[in-house]
Amino acid sequence: MEKERLRCPALEAKIATAEEAALFIKDGDTVATSGFTPSGYPKAVPLALAERVKNGEKIEITLITGASVGSELDGILAETGIVKRRFPYQTNNSMRKAINKGDIQYADMHLSHVPQFIDYGFFGKIDVAIIEAIAITEEGHIIPSTSVGVSPQAVANAEKVIVEINTSQSLALEGVHDIYMTKKPPFREPIPIVHSGDRIGTPYIVCGSDKIVAIVETDITDKVRPLGAVDEDSKKISEHIIKFFEAEVEAGRLPENLLPLQSGVGSVANAVLAGLVDSKFEDLTCYTEVIQDSMFDLIDAGKVTVASGTSFTPSEEGLVRLNENMEKYVKHCVLRPMEISNHPEVARRLGVLALNTAIEIDIYGHVNSTNIMGSRMMNGLGGSGDFTRNAYISIFTTVSTAKNGDISSIVPKVSHCDHTEHDVQVVVSEIGLADLRGLSPRERARAIIENCAHPDYRPMLLDYLERAEQTPFKHEPHLLDEALSWHARFLATGTMKPKVEKQA
């Protein structure tokens, strides 16, 4: 192994093949790994673990990651039946299928809760940590690759640590990470971040050579995901938001360079940021989870001075670009443990402008981010709750319809609630924007229906609201036997639109 990658001679004895390293994982273990969005997750060891099972061994584990990871981890371990319990977020098709079949016990969690659940012992003992790294320092500390996620807590709490040195990950990443650990209550102290770019920790994860049981070299690349092209709907959503920001600045409720932006995962989120490139805003900062392609555009355009996150989440083109211009991006970016990138304390202090995408939103402003038709897990809520609750202004976006118009994303009542009416201040669809601040539930309903619902569904929504308003209790009126009937109708007929009765 290159000396630059393994700088601690004492650890050379721990160099192992993926197969040898995988032997440290036993049936029944709880395994915590690096990885956040398909970035910086271990690949060689999970593949080797899967081989053991394919060869007839019985291995069942609990898997904890930062967030979603690629097919070499979530995909193959779900397909081989190795993962029995999974925390806290996933986006892999095989994993999602197994969860929805009921084969994997999945708990969807606020990402900021995960590190402290590990520290507090709420997941039980962490048997093994597997961490992807670009290098190990002289002292045996770990320099992560394209994400940090939950790695620092995994390393601190695991009995054994396996390190995957990934030579496809640029050594130029060194210096981008800022690793700060909180203590456990009652010994916790203030987190001393007052600007998005503040560096408060070390550029490596403290580990020490004793804990490391195996070091595996690999060059398997991150299986990054393609980003959809910016479509018309996303563009319109982005325009509505930028107009809203301009009006807030005008009204004196936002500084001219706004406040740190947080922007969720996915295509819409990427498009919204992309829209800022052509806006008049300057000197922007970001305090967010994932640093997507559009952030590189904003940095290149000189619009964003600093972006703090817990992972680089580029597309394939973005990855090439990142690697080719690493020095520049490292100067403008900080990768933190997800405990810090998502920390309520910091989000509320900085006053983030939170932009997150919903699956559906109801007329009163409750948001479903996770369960399609109430039961079918899509990904998980990720950090949306961490930011939303603590935002300066919390904005949710949704395209007004899905499935070619057969689903209205604005519904009488969400089929699953991830964010309550108390946490949603602005709703935006391609149709328009509803500013809900200071409105009562019924006023919110009218604002959302008029500004955000698709015209095909607007009359149905108004009709529901008006009939609900005839019931005795008018604070947040509902017709309980009809509230979820749109979803039930979709499940039964394939559309939320009612069948028009044929005239005889």
Added chain:
Amino acid sequence: MEKERLRCPALEAKIATAEEAALFIKDGDTVATSGFTPSGYPKAVPLALAERVKNGEKIEITLITGASVGSELDGILAETGIVKRRFPYQTNNSMRKAINKGDIQYADMHLSHVPQFIDYGFFGKIDVAIIEAIAITEEGHIIPSTSVGVSPQAVANAEKVIVEINTSQSLALEGVHDIYMTKKPPFREPIPIVHSGDRIGTPYIVCGSDKIVAIVETDITDKVRPLGAVDEDSKKISEHIIKFFEAEVEAGRLPENLLPLQSGVGSVANAVLAGLVDSKFEDLTCYTEVIQDSMFDLIDAGKVTVASGTSFTPSEEGLVRLNENMEKYVKHCVLRPMEISNHPEVARRLGVLALNTAIEIDIYGHVNSTNIMGSRMMNGLGGSGDFTRNAYISIFTTVSTAKNGDISSIVPKVSHCDHTEHDVQVVVSEIGLADLRGLSPRERARAIIENCAHPDYRPMLLDYLERAEQTPFKHEPHLLDEALSWHARFLATGTMKPKVEKQA
């Protein structure tokens, strides 16, 4: 007026009758007042305002308080139709009725959001602040009475400030308050509290004599509410929780003197704390909103060393006791602005043990704290979300049935969601306790049904779960056309129990 009460001679010119002071309030104004639970709210000026309307004037206002206030404010202003818009919490019967009739536009908010909504200008201009005080200092600063709530932000942002000096409130309260203000982003700094009792501010609300337009003397007492006697159910709930805490200490997941306790409003919350008097726990601390009677018991028993809150919320007996032993309680208590008592930053840092009461909880762990049968506002969510989300462990209590057994407080799906499955770690009823940490939704369902549901409803709940598990998507399975049918049945028939078909 006594010199001790009004220490700023320049302000003597501002002494006015309640009637004169009330004239500063105009039709269309937004009025922000002191008061948190029926403690420390203004009384004389609102009564005088109501008189103007009874005499034929048209006055309609938006009313913002810390939390609930007494009949002289919420009661009379709702009855006279003066309040048209109300934030963020209430418990008064007339107010509640008007909200549920749809006559008052009410927005139920996280209490920690309210101070920053005022600071950020999201409520618009604050025309008048009315603050109950025990005294005004030499410099024209305000020493609050039995609560702090939102008063510091009300004073800082209002155009005009009216002070009610209430001589029924003991001057010995001086020194109990600790007023610390945050700056607006991007200038916010860490809040330097690391122990429940830390004092970081001033013993008065900074105001200055210029802003004060009227000073009214009154002796109307706080209309405190009676506390129900500790009943059998509450006692059992308390016992389950104490046993749980003991086991957590035993397992090394909690320190021997626990972590700062937060305990919600109401009888059950009071009973839970009362149970600690006879427990083996010592050197307890509290970081909470309201300091209720049972806290005095705990302080007297030497069990609690320090209690931090934003208001004293005693019963009538409690109030007598507080006044008679003020010096002692002031030594052990700190009253903070509700921005600080409820701040996510501090709650997460200290690692509060959050104990809150639910109206109903569903099998997957979602909680309804506010809307009976989905639409009928009870009080509001208060600070429950602020603490719950940021707790070390978040516990919700409920008695397993309501209305003589015709309502199950454990339901297939909550009719309104205030706290999601992601924020609820432990559920307790008089039947038992369900520890949900690390469980998938279906595992949670079985834990809650088996440990917390009433035997009358257990088979119905299990039957729902098992049939839902037959549907294609098994992450959090639901039968959408049945999920809210228990509530609909109650509304239609007066009981959630299905009619048993008579055999022919």
